[in-house]
Amino acid sequence: MILEIVILAMIAAFLGLRLYSVLGRRAEHEEESIPQRFDAGDNASAPGSIAPQATQPVPPRAIELEGVMPAVERGVREIAAADRGFDISQFMQGAKGAYEMVLEAFWNGDRETLRDLCDDDVYEGFIAAIDQREAAGHTLDNKLIRIEETRIHSASLDKRMARIAILFVADIAAVTRDADGNVIAGSLDDAIESRDVWTFSRNVGSSDPNWLLDETDEG
Numbered sequence: 001m002i003l004e005i006v007i008l009a010m011i012a013a014f015l016g017l018r019l020y021s022v023l024g025r026r027a028e029h030e031e032e033s034i035p036q037r038f039d040a041g042d043n044a045s046a047p048g049s050i051a052p053q054a055t056q057p058v059p060p061r062a063i064e065l066e067g068v069m070p071a072v073e074r075g076v077r078e079i080a081a082a083d084r085g086f087d088i089s090q091f092m093q094g095a096k097g098a099y100e101m102v103l104e105a106f107w108n109g110d111r112e113t114l115r116d117l118c119d120d121d122v123y124e125g126f127i128a129a130i131d132q133r134e135a136a137g138h139t140l141d142n143k144l145i146r147i148e149e150t151r152i153h154s155a156s157l158d159k160r161m162a163r164i165a166i167l168f169v170a171d172i173a174a175v176t177r178d179a180d181g182n183v184i185a186g187s188l189d190d191a192i193e194s195r196d197v198w199t200f201s202r203n204v205g206s207s208d209p210n211w212l213l214d215e216t217d218e219g
Contacts, residue, residue, distance in 0.1 A: 071154075072152055072153075075154065075155030075157060075164075076152070078155075078156075079155060079162045079164070082162070083162065083202075083204040085209065086204075091164065091211070092150060092166070094211070095150070095166045095200060095211075096150050098117055098213065099166075099168050099170075101113060102117055102213060103144055103172075105117070109134065111127060111130070114126050114127070118213045118214075119214040121215075122215065125216075137178060138176055138177065138179075138184070140174070140177075141176075141183075141188065142175065142186075143172070144172055145191045146170065147170045148169045148171065149167065150166060150167070150168055151166065152165070152166060153165040153166060153167045153219075154199075160203050160205040162202050163200070163214070164199070164200055164211075165198065165200075166197070166198055166200070167196070167197050168194075168196045168197075168198065169194070169195050170193070170196070171192070171193055172192055173188045173190065173191045173192070174192065175187060196219055197216075197217045197219045198213055198215070198216050198217075199215035199216075200212065200213055200214065
């Protein structure tokens with residue numbers, strides 16, 4: 001009995017960690033992470049609160065903002081000042097992971113994953129396309145070959161709503177099959193470059209650290 005309780009507790013802990021974050025998990029307050037933050041100061045506010053603008057912010061990491069427009073850098077700084085848990089490097093890693101997960105979920109018709117990662121409008125658009133595809137008896141046999149580039153396209157803070165658009169340049173092999181498994185479009189031998197601008201949003205006043213995909217566009 002004791003062994004069963006321990007095993008159940010371990011499973012619950014693992015699931016809790018998995019559910020904690022897919023995108024935008026707040027940075028832990030470790031000494032190594034402090035230089036990577038955009039905001040400065042030791043008096044970080046509680047998660048979910050709006051923090052005042054830091055008087056001497058730590059310069060952003062050049063690798064994340066290299067070549068971006070001044071308006072983009074300003075937007076990132078405003079988000080970092082309003083959300084003391086925001087870390088641009090961690091956000092970019094999370095956005096890349098979310099891009100892969102959303103594509104895979106859409107290709108596989110995984111509605112549950114899409115529901116977790118997208119806002120209502122984007123989710124409904126994906127579901128409509130999946131329903132249409134399934135009604136025609138078609139399936140997608142797509143493969144993400146590689147992500148060539150991930151770059152901040154825009155960033156803004158409107159009151160408490162933060163929005164960051166990311167340009168993804170990726171090579172994707174796309175194949176559509178009919179109900180019998182026959183290829184009716186595309187080829188897995190020829191990858192096509194895809195340029196997508198995906199916008200992620202989050203209310204910085206919310207205790208939920210996750211960002212949601214709220215807009216998709218072509219780059």
